Amino acid sequence: MGEANGIIHQDPPPQPPPLPQPRFDLPCQDLLADNRRRDYINICVPLCEALTKADWQTAKQTIERHGYLIRYSINENCETPLHVAASAQSNTDSIEFVRYLVGKVSEADLQLQNRNGNTALSLAAISGNVEIAKIMVGSNSNLPTIPNGEQMMPLYIAVLFGNTEMVDYLYQESLQMNGPGWTPKNRSWVFLKSIEMDFFDFALKILEHHPLLAQSGEALCALARKPSAFDEIKPHYVRSIVNSTFHLKVEPVDNKAVELLIKIWKSIEEKPKTEIDRILRGPIVLVDGKQTYPSRVLFVAAETGNTRFLVELIRRYPDLIWKQNENNQSIFHVAVSHRHEGIYNLLYEIGSMKALIIPVKDLEGNNMLHLVGNNTQKTRLRHVSGAAFQLQHKLLWFKEVESMVPPLYKEKKNKSGLTPYELFTENHKPLVTEGEKWMKGTASKCMVAAALIATVVFAVAYTIPGGYDQKTGFPMFLHNVPFIVFVILDAISLILSSTSILVFLSILTSRYAQEDFLESLPKKLLVGLSMLFLSIVTMMFSFSVSFFVIYRHKFIVIAIFISVVALIPIVSYAQLQYPLVKDVFSSTYGSRYLFKPKKPVLYYQNPRV
Numbered sequence: 001m002g003e004a005n006g007i008i009h010q011d012p013p014p015q016p017p018p019l020p021q022p023r024f025d026l027p028c029q030d031l032l033a034d035n036r037r038r039d040y041i042n043i044c045v046p047l048c049e050a051l052t053k054a055d056w057q058t059a060k061q062t063i064e065r066h067g068y069l070i071r072y073s074i075n076e077n078c079e080t081p082l083h084v085a086a087s088a089q090s091n092t093d094s095i096e097f098v099r100y101l102v103g104k105v106s107e108a109d110l111q112l113q114n115r116n117g118n119t120a121l122s123l124a125a126i127s128g129n130v131e132i133a134k135i136m137v138g139s140n141s142n143l144p145t146i147p148n149g150e151q152m153m154p155l156y157i158a159v160l161f162g163n164t165e166m167v168d169y170l171y172q173e174s175l176q177m178n179g180p181g182w183t184p185k186n187r188s189w190v191f192l193k194s195i196e197m198d199f200f201d202f203a204l205k206i207l208e209h210h211p212l213l214a215q216s217g218e219a220l221c222a223l224a225r226k227p228s229a230f231d232e233i234k235p236h237y238v239r240s241i242v243n244s245t246f247h248l249k250v251e252p253v254d255n256k257a258v259e260l261l262i263k264i265w266k267s268i269e270e271k272p273k274t275e276i277d278r279i280l281r282g283p284i285v286l287v288d289g290k291q292t293y294p295s296r297v298l299f300v301a302a303e304t305g306n307t308r309f310l311v312e313l314i315r316r317y318p319d320l321i322w323k324q325n326e327n328n329q330s331i332f333h334v335a336v337s338h339r340h341e342g343i344y345n346l347l348y349e350i351g352s353m354k355a356l357i358i359p360v361k362d363l364e365g366n367n368m369l370h371l372v373g374n375n376t377q378k379t380r381l382r383h384v385s386g387a388a389f390q391l392q393h394k395l396l397w398f399k400e401v402e403s404m405v406p407p408l409y410k411e412k413k414n415k416s417g418l419t420p421y422e423l424f425t426e427n428h429k430p431l432v433t434e435g436e437k438w439m440k441g442t443a444s445k446c447m448v449a450a451a452l453i454a455t456v457v458f459a460v461a462y463t464i465p466g467g468y469d470q471k472t473g474f475p476m477f478l479h480n481v482p483f484i485v486f487v488i489l490d491a492i493s494l495i496l497s498s499t500s501i502l503v504f505l506s507i508l509t510s511r512y513a514q515e516d517f518l519e520s521l522p523k524k525l526l527v528g529l530s531m532l533f534l535s536i537v538t539m540m541f542s543f544s545v546s547f548f549v550i551y552r553h554k555f556i557v558i559a560i561f562i563s564v565v566a567l568i569p570i571v572s573y574a575q576l577q578y579p580l581v582k583d584v585f586s587s588t589y590g591s592r593y594l595f596k597p598k599k600p601v602l603y604y605q606n607p608r609v
Contacts, residue, residue: 024113024149027080029073044074051084056097059085063101070101071109079114086120086136090129098132102139110140117149118157125154125170128163137173144173145181153186159193159202167194167202176209188213195222198229200256207263214267217279217297223264223309224301229257230308261312269316280323292326299325302334307342311602314346321350327362337371339397341594347404349602358405365414369405372398373423386442387434388517388525389587394431395518398424400595425514436512439521446532447504453535454497457490457542482548489542493535500531522588529581536573540566 031040043066050058063069063081074081082101088094102110113119121143124133133154137143147153155174158166171177177187187206191213194203207214223229268279282295298320301309310331314320324330335343347354361367366374372394402410402420411419418426507524510516544563548556 024115024117025111026078026115027071027073027112028068029078031072031074032076032078043069047081048075048084051081051088054088054094056093060097060100063104067104070104071112077114077116080109080112080120082110082120082136083112083114083118083123086124086129086132087127088129089127090131094129095131095135099135102135107140107142110136110143111146113146113148115149117147119143119146119148119154121146122148122152122154122157125158125163125166126161128158128161128166130165130169133166133169141173142180144170145179147181147186151186153181153190156186156190156193159190159197159199162197164199164202167199171202171205177206178209184212188216188218192218192222195219195226195260198226198257200229200260203260204256204263207260211267214264215271215279217282217295219264220261220279220297221282221295221300223257223261224297224306225304226257227301227304227306227309230255230261230306258308258312261309262316265313265316276317280320296325298323298331299329299334302331302340302343303338305335305338305340305342307340307346307601310343311346314602321346321353321357324360327364328360329362330357330360332357333360333362333368333371336368336397336401337374339393345595345597346602348596349600354404359409361414364416365412367405367409367412367414367420369398369401369409369420370412370414370418370423372401373418373420373425373427375427386438386583387431388436388439388521389583391428391431391435391514391517392522392587393591394424394428395514396591396594399518428514432512432514432517435517439510439512439525440508442525443504443507443528446528447501447508450497450500450504450528450532450535453532453539454494454501457493457497457535457539460490460542482545486542486545489538489545493538493542496531496535496538500528500535503528503531519588522584526581526584526588529577529584533573533577533581537570540570 030036031044043062047059047062047069050056050062059081069081071080073079074084082098082105085094085098085101110121111119121133121136124136144154148157152160153174155167155170155177158170174182177190187210191203191206191210194200194206213219268276271279280297281293282297283293285292285294298310298313300306310320321330321332325334329337332344332347347358350357358368362371398420410421413419414423416423503524507521507528510521510524512521544566547558547562
């Protein structure tokens with residue numbers, strides 16, 4: 001620190017030494033220098049534009065005029081023309097241009113990397129240009145073994161970006177990952193990433209050449225996180241009807257994820273029990289000074305609802321049903337916490353053993369019924385329409401688990417002093433309020449529509465087509481069949497719309513207790529919506545028939561046209577309200593099939609592989 005003329009000058013703080021930069025084989029960067037800025041603007045920028053626009057003729061002319069550009073950086077990312085061209089869409093012109101560039105460079109030039117450490121082959125692996133990759137590898141066979149700045153091999157990059165053809169090609173060029181530069185670590189990266197990207201065929205191929213990769217819990221954990229990969233592929237319903245009608249033999253559909261799981265498990269099932277437990281438990285992670293196992297295979301599968309995964313493992317290692325996590329919960333407790341009915345339903349297939357699993361308490365004193373009282377992740381309820389039916393779904397779970405646990409445990413209190421029902425009520429107060437608002441809002445809007453329909457059809461009943469005979473007081477078309485149909489339809493529409501008004505009124509005046517959302521309110525809403533739809537149908541039909549009463553002799557074409565057009569409101573209502581009606585029906589009546597499945601999946605179904 002110095003002092004001059006009364007002003008104190010403070011020395012700047014010492015700067016930390018720059019971080020070491022990875023040493024890549026970068027192309028010449030002379031054109032990026034400040035003293036050559038004009039050349040960069042006049043030459044490199046137009047060349048980059050031509051390459052990006054796939055204007056190969058212009059790019060070729062520029063390179064012919066400035067031959068040195070072939071091994072120079074033409075943009076700030078230190079990419080050569082070959083880097084940019086390798087990222088282009090694969091077609092005849094781009095392939096020929098790359099062949100032209102490769103013919104002008106040396107093998108060493110093909111290994112030049114950009115600032116991210118990517119060679120031109122790595123960029124081709126990103127874009128999936130197999131033909132371009134073949135041209136470059138044909139000139140330099142070392143390219144598939146050069147990693148980028150993150151130590152990713154081109155094969156790994158191809159898997160990462162989901163380019164299956166490139167994956168197959170680079171796997172062969174890397175000598176099934178046995179070539180130079182391949183280590184157990186980067187082989188494991190490729191294997192795990194292939195599972196994450198659903199390349200199960202490729203993962204099975206890897207295990208044929210590297211069976212030791214199967215003995216890692218990371219592969220099991222990756223499969224446990226992919227419940228959709230284990231979903232059973234069901235035939236089209238028409239084919240199902242044909243097969244059942246003619247008693248045709250149905251060949252099972254191969255599931256590569258299941259095949260991969262079984263192959264991995266067979267490689268570790270003969271290991272000592274402690275080793276199997278270590279693999280299933282995964283690595284230890286310290287969180288707030290506590291040891292946790294976030295990669296515990298069984299409980300990852302239970303959290304994600306991977307039923308088939310757990311079924312296949314339990315078949316081969318039945319003792320897994322007794323495993324508990326660090327919170328003293330079994331896979332069934334975790335499944336209940338995350339509302340996965342497929343895993344929960346396995347309790348019905350394990351016989352008397354469930355009597356020893358269900359009463360287990362976690363470290364907070366919560367039994368299985370307490371866990372239903374906790375709030376579910378919203379992602380599990382995205383398929384449920386409206387807060388009212390989300391609450392209904394949770395009540396269904398509570399009633400189901402309540403019927404499963406021993407009566408004594410229904411009144412057991414956890415460490416917070418709450419019984420399961422008290423915990424459920426406490427956690428779902430906001431949802432009850434939201435459900436009430438949603439139900440009232442829906443009922444009030446539908447009630448307005450029903451009231452309008454009732455008003456219209458009531459008025460039409462006294463302003464009938466043709467009017468009345470002034471002498472007798474009877475309708476002019478009293479003995480006309482279309483007129484009788486019109487009167488009947490109009491009366492039915494009035495009755496249905498009035499009924500729907502009363503149903504919606506009962507919804508608005510309901511007490512909205514928590515239990516009402518289980519059956520009472522959903523059934524009322526379903527009846528009200530059905531009555532409203534039928535009242536619209538009969539109203540439009542009566543409207544159409546009225547034209548046949550008046551114009552059936554001379555303007556029958558007009559009557560037919562009006563009848564067809566009258567279908568528009570019916571179809572529109574059906575299309576717009578069908579998702580809601582479907583959700584109400586499936587949530588109220590289809591939920592009876594949510595639990596206690598008729599078809600067992602654990603011990604009574606022979607595994608196919």
